[in-house]
Amino acid sequence: MKLPPPTHRGRWQAVRTTGKIVFGLVLATALAAMLALGMAVARLWPDLPPLDKVTHYEPQQPLVVYTADGVQIGQFGAERRQFVPIADIPAMLQGAVLAIEDTRFEQHFGIDPLGIARALLANLGGGMRQGASTITQQVARNFFLSPSKTLERKLKEALLALQIERSLSKAQILELYMNQIYLGQRAYGFAAAAQVYFDKPLSALSIAESAMLAGLPQNPSYANPVTNIDRAHARQALVLARMEKVGLITPDEHAAALAETMAIQLPTHTEVHAEYLAEMVRQAVVARFGETANTQGYKVYTTVRAAEQQAAYAALRATVMDHERHQPWRGPEAHEALPFLRGAELERAAAQALRDHQDDTDLRLAIVTEYGQRGVTAQLATGETIQLTGAGLALVRAALLPDAPEELAIRRGAVVRLERRDFGWAIGQWPQVQAAFVALEPGSGRMQALVGGFDFTRSPFNRATQAWRQAGSSIKPFLYSAALEQGVMPDTLVNDAPLLPASVGDTETAATGWQPRNADGRFDGPITVRQGLARSRNLVSLRLLQQIGQRSARDWISRFGFDPARLPDDLTLALGSGSTTPLQLAQAYALLANGGRDTTPVFIDRITNAQGMVVFQPPRLPPHEADSHVIPARNAFLVNSMLQDVTRTGGTAALAQRTLQRNDLYGKTGTTNDAVDAWFAGFHPSVVAVAWVGFDEPRSLGELASGSALALPIWISFMDKALAGLPETIPAVPDGVVRVGEDWRYTEWAQGGHVEQIGIKPPTAASEPQTEPATSVAMPAP
Template sequence: MRFFSTAINFLALPFASANYRNSPRRTLLALAANGVLALLVLVGATLATVLPSLPSFDVVTDYRPKIPLRIYTADGALLGEFGEERRDFTPIDAVPPVLKEALLAIEDARFYEHSGVDYRGVLRAVAAGLTGGMRQGASTITMQVARNFFLSQEKTLKRKLTEVVLAYRIESALSKDRILELYMNQIYLGQRSYGFAAAARTYFNKRLPELTLAEAAMLAGIPQNPAKHNPAVNPVRAKARQELVLKRMLQLGRITQAQYAEAVAEPLRIGRSLQFEAHADHAAELVRQELHARYKGEAYTQGFNVYTTLDKAEQNAAYDAVRRNVLAYDQRHGYRGPEGFVALPDNADEWDEAIERALARHPGSDNLIPAVVTEVSARLVRAEPAAGDTLEIKGDGLRFAARALQPNAKMDLKIRVGSVIRVSQDGKGRWAISQMPEVDVAFVALNADDGSYRAMVGGFDFARNQFNHVTSAWRQPGSSIKPFVYSAALEKGFSPATLMNDAPLSLPGGEDGQPWEPRNDDGYDGPISLRQALARSKNVVAVRLLQAISPQYARDYLQRFGFDAAKHPANLTMTLGSGSVTPLQMASAYAVFANGGYRVTPRLIEKITDARGKVLWQAPPPPARDDGQRAIDPRNAFIIDSMLREVVRSGTAAVASHRLGRNDLAGKTGTTSNAVDGWFAGYAGNVVAVSWMGYGQPRSLGGREFGATLALPIWIDYMRQALSGKPPSERTPPPGVSLIDGDWVYDEFRGEDGVKALDVEVSPFRSIFDAIRRAFGG
């Protein structure tokens, strides 16, 4: 400071004489000189404090941006992203020229000419401000890089001088392209988007090379004020800013008048949220949990890319199948009434605010859009959604809620002005009243050979309920457990041709000391083969079969398929599905029948890479099959497979073979008591899939609902995609089985004239029946 004090005194000497002081002109000059000197002193003093405290320069020379965790399908479709900052690091040579031209035109036209600070730009900005011309900023892109990486937004001389010094340092250390690369990847552009690549996905659901001139100009206009120029929040201001960018590009000769006019006129579709290419929220959440367990907080900032085993087309087919069939079930059971009500004020501004507040409490769910009713009659309903024009619902669109539109409808059912309803739009643009389903659902598909997930839908709407029913919902399996009891019976000498008595059965041990009397849904048929009993899901036969092999034996046998024995009772109700399983357990268990008898372990993650694509972890290849992985005898898997094919060919799931037109489908329906749970588990080729429907708090799904009406349609719709273009699969009989009297049996259980007889109750007329069967070759 002593140096600056001496300098001031020395420079002030010429102005200290009496003659100089007596001249007004000289007095003004003296004041001006003193002002300049004071400014120089202030600058010098500020620099004296700035230079020693400059931050470390490593942050730009070794740039490591916060890049979110991204999750993909096996074929590269984005299905999830986690992190505070949305960012895609993009090398400068991958940025399209149209975007660079737009950005430089509005932010720093002389970027490639100046040395970090554009003094001509400063003078031009001052002149524009004084003359009322186009408003221009004085900060260069290099200065903005300095500010964004090192400094706060406070407007002080010290911060500005630090910015200038850092700009020169950056220019001396990095190339122009590298500086522009840093800027275009680091800058905040609203909606949690950092960098232009992330912004292109957020606002237009596009990659950078796909941007049009109009879209590039709109993105280039955001950095000045991401809050006000954000097109998702303020499309009017964003449009004005875009036109300013285009005008500047025209002035600089970067575009022609025709290009300008075309870009200004181009309609833009602005997204309001990040769009994913596959609907797999529950699967993405499973991956997020795994990555957080491995990497903690770094999982969300280091740019990890996780590639799952999911298939994009199959995942979306599963999602669509779930949504379509849950809504179909919901429509079958009637309209329950509006979701809410809001009293609409008379004032127009307050009216809009009231609707906005009401709809904020009822978020959208894909094509189920919330709206507030503003006009209602039996023939027409008008409603206001959160975005877009007023909707008109009429004709068939009112049919579902017709009772709620009657003047005498009960208040909790009635649709009136102010009611919050759900609407959906069909492919022809027609609106209809709908509703959010209350029922829950699960669907999972695995590769039966290696256990890799092909598709997973853990519930109807992840935003409404994050609980993953595929992995965590323990539900009664109903008749879908029967094939495992039949599999156990094969090891005891039974065969598909074994006859059992399908007749009323009364056993002790019922409630309140009453006998337990299991019943069939379709009556009784007397003597029936096990093949037909499984195909038609005969409950009484299943109970007799379990009685013959013992519940304890069957319960222990279930563990071969991955079931938890503790979750299943050691009594006769086990064969009717009174235990507990998860849909994922069921899929893994049915995979054993599909692949010839081997246990598989479900796996979702195929590989993990860092932000640069380097593989950090790769799933090991499936081990070669050996006896250590075998769950059941290959003969057992072959015979049960043939029986499960019969279920789909002629039994409770026959609709599947008709709709899909294939003869290689296998599976089993399942419906619990009072239709609380509906299941279908099945496979074709190496694709095994399980669907389930039920209420979170268990209650009946309806007296006329079964696994075949609830879960099977989901399975069919998914399999239509999963099996598309794949030829039917056939099974070759393994050694050790023989075809006797038209059905399969283990060789060791053959008698001299056919199948060895078993001590199983059939009926008093068994010997007569057997004689007739042999006589007719049946």
Template sequence: MAYPNLPELDSITSYKPKMPLRVFSADNMLIAEFGEERRNVVRFKDIPEIMKKAVLAIEDDRFYEHGGVDYQGITRAAVHNLTGGAKQGASTITQQVARNFFLSSEQTFKRKIYEILLAWKIEQNLSKDQILEIYMNQIYLGQRAYGFSSAAQIYFGKDLKDVTIAEAAMLAGLPKAPSAYNPVANPKRATVRQQYILQRMRNLGYITEAQYEQAKNEELITKTNSNEFGIHAEYVAEMARQLVYEQFKEETYTRGLNVYTTITKSDQDTAYLSLRRGVMDYEKRHGYRGPEAIITIPEGKEAAEDAIEKELAEHTDSDDLQVAMVLEATPKLVRAVLSSGEEIRIEDTGLTFAASGLSVKTPANKRIQRGAVIRVVLEGKSWSITQMPEVQSAFVAANTTDGAIRALVGGFDYNLNKFNHVTQAWRQPGSSFKPFIYSASLEKGLSPSTIINDEPISFDAGQTGGQAWEPKNYDGKYEGPMTMRRGLTKSKNMISIRILHKIGAKYGQEYTNRFGFLPEKNPPYLTLALGAGAVTPLQMAGAYAVFANGGYKVNPYLISKITDSNGQVLVQTKPDMAGDEANRVIDERNAFLMDSMMRDVVKMGTATKALVLKRPDIAGKTGTTNDSFDAWFAGYQSKVVGIAWIGFDQPRNLGNKETGGGLALPIWIGYMQKTLKDFPIEERPVPKGIIAVDGDYYYAENPPGSGVSSLAPPISVIEE
């Protein structure tokens, strides 16, 4: 059978855990473990039968009967859901293996089809025991633990072979939502799920009634000294794992490798919190969409509690965004119960965001009512209704001197979407790409004071390489002749288009390649002036660092060194350094002029919100694509560059008046506000070969009156 565009299975089949791959921050905080904690390999035959049974009971009790997709389970879940029972899923263990290692968790039809095809491919190439062994060794179980053996050590401080039935059931509850069912951090909710799994094990005949009663009443003692796990760096951990595997292949999980990354706890925590705050601020502006689910709570206390527990178990907490079941709802008061069993009251300002969901005019399927599953957040001492965001985001920060990544957040919640938007999301940069076109123009005789006409312009199909094009400014307003500096400050589309038309699109593309952009992703058409190509946030970090460090290309890197289990250094990264002339890609004077213009973007342009930082040494550029599918802010201080992006995975309009300055810039500010507090304000020295005349800077060889002083119609392209 042919499997078009499906990934190879090497990264799954080559997984042979013997000793853990451990990933650390730069300040020695343990971020993640991949594989067994001790030397013995947890082969299928060595995994306790009770652990296997606990996993099968809750995840896939027909695992050994289906061919990768459980059609009987799908039918049963569909009927159960349609008849108003607790929502049931139908993904098999094989499908989860496919999803966890190759696909995002986004619920789209295309993604589901790929998941099914990949599950079939896995089933045809591996035995059932092999698939289950892979699942039980690689699945993420919270607290930076991957695999049940590591989880047994982290949560209970014991080898997997020694876990009791009660402990096995507790561990088996983790894959669904590692954070929500963490027995250390969320014991009440974890116990609810554990009890349900024990019931399943009894009902399926995996344990006897006597074993069930004993396990149900067993008091679990968890290992609470887990302060070593204190960083939200799941995307970093997975990036590190992939990078190590590229070099060490099958030895990645067998040698006890220790990977030391460049991120620090302080920077990473700041970036994580700032990104989530920025995303939730966007959600608040765009209104309440309605409950995540609505069930009919049965009569009778015991039946009601059982239905509530089972339904809440199907929904995952996302850090402070907790799931709750509504018990009573009026426009002035909502009573709800958390998965822990705690009852809460939401009133006054806590209802403001979801007021539309409490209106009798709202359709029943969007209304907050008894049986509705909602999201709540504790703000101070009061609860408020919120919702899970649909929009995604990314943030990355790096040192400008050597490219060391200081913080990286690849999305809103790794457990819900493993797609790393920092490294994998190819998006249009919009206006945040304009500085590279401006930089190119400086080498063609233009200067910050060159006068350019901000008036509408049109091109026929022959000029664009496609179809006729009549671009517009974002706000639809035109100011006539202005300096190039003002054109960048105000992000005028007409200015950057005229600049690229003047210097030539081919030259512009070739010039921007030196910043690390791929020519095939950014074709040489005039639309390049508006950032109509494709870049990743990580590429943007490396590119903007060039302006910050005086013209040197430093490549962002994540791993500083790798050691074996004895501490022997196996790999030591030797990064490209700013100051090494071999790494120079633009003239120091060019970087200085671009920095000067982008400082004005902050002082008086589209990024004035950053003035709250009270630093004259920051610069950057907002970015909003013409269709408002993507919002960016790319900015820096001389030592640190940061890139923030917001958009939907399936690109769509972010909303009227949603811009990079309003969406992405606050995330950048949130990070820089804390990070830069220990950085002294730096005065950028004026390089040799730069002259100042009438308040602006020029190349010494292009003083006022020489070079290109004005771009006025007709526009002629400079011959190359």
């Protein structure tokens, strides 16, 4: 090599030295990166899941579930899927998918180094971001991994792809992909998508239709022909161009496909959300017919009606979302790198960034493209651009400040949720609180609606049937029912005043200084039993429990279907510390609505086989016998008359009659300590319903939370739909009760002889509430 002139040799030497240092640093960095990658692989490899899901693939087959009025609510849960062997999938469709998703599928070994290099160069160029995931990697992600875009997830995806390629043939991998991939409109797999979008089998698809379906996997929300036909056509044109480039179709076929007019099948009805019920049906069918039931073509008709089910779902969601609006901002769901593009390129990049996040019909998925303290621009997963200002930013004002904490900050690329409000769009967030709702027909036990949580796909745990929670004051009516059988009548006076520690009657609780009080911290003094239930006075319930005895109360309350093992054997029984589920509580209230007769919940009306023959139908309940009462009819009548007062002016649920404008409503609120659980349980003679709100991990719902504020609005909203057009019902007066003055009594105590007062002694000072221990008033014989 010719040396530079002597005057420049020192500078040249410095350059050479610097070059060596830079090369050394680059080499050291590369070696360190390789070492780190090797260590990561060594750490993750032992934790990779087994490949049973793909090596022994058993696709979900359609077990079709319907409402009582024939609306489909599920196919094996919430998926539409039809499994088709790879040999029966048209070669044109296979080629279209490979042309747009993974051109080098036949050449790579699960990971495509050339694809990675191409995507890396494109991304470094600052243009439209490109992915490099092969079809094998997508199979690994869909079957085994979460959608989070972390380095660990990407490494696991790559390692699983290598394992899958070693275990399965290319044809088997493509078969898995084309039967498993989500393609929008609740369609999983291309066979289901062909039916959903074109009402055709795969064998009848044209080149144009094949190309449109092949364009869906990248982002089924964005290029969905049902929701945005223009973007679907643009994506289809890209697929057709790729098909011609790889030699799958000729230029003439390309032109003909672009000119083809396609008939897109639009949904014929509003989707009914009954995912929790569909899963209950699936479990019941499998329990009856065995695991093969999912492949036998059974059709299950449930007892719920579409309108009422959707009313329950909407009511629950509205209440939960309203509660969430009063919670502090917890930060964006994720941050995605969003290139600085404009127009259609930015729209496509934003949609691509959201493809692995789950959208929702009420809390719409969106990514922030521009932000400032005065306004935010965000794009929905479906491509629409939304401008947010004013009240729409109320929840995130602090997150838009320059010094906002990183985990809370709203910046370009932030993934957020948007919801429609009365004033327009607003930034919201996914709720942490949960809720459940169940409604039954009292006489038959036929389920009329069931919602087990805010969102089944995120949490399939069914809180309506599986969540054991403290009942709070919603259990009080059953304690009052027990008291009626011991001579305590609705007009009996009870002292709503503090209990002295000695009166608690329990050494352990007395030693702790337990001093029960009412929710509002006030005491009303002597009031009637009827007033005590309407106002939900805790001290009245405690004195009633002392009056009749804990063992007697537990035995009687158990008649309503409550598990005795979950009922406390102390005075907290009166305050609802026993545990129940929403369904069990609904069954207990149904017994009251049914005049004292028990009923068994039923949610399946009939099951038919593939030939349409009925193979199962629950037996109809026989006519009620005179002696079939679990509790006397007169007892249920008096309890119900008091529960009616709860929904009237002065009761804790007065909002019910005020809103629905009818008198035939009965129910009870319930709020546990620190507002951990919020309940409302109630009924009309034709339907009993229970609503619950709380956190899965019990904690307070907030200072202002209560059964009246949170659960009651769900109940009212549902009843508004369920009772529409029904005339008011006046209950018949059963034998054994008689009107005395302003209230009802059992006939044998019409002229006295019942318990007239509890815990009341002559006051020492008229201005002070009585704090005498509760006294046991002997009950005269009838």
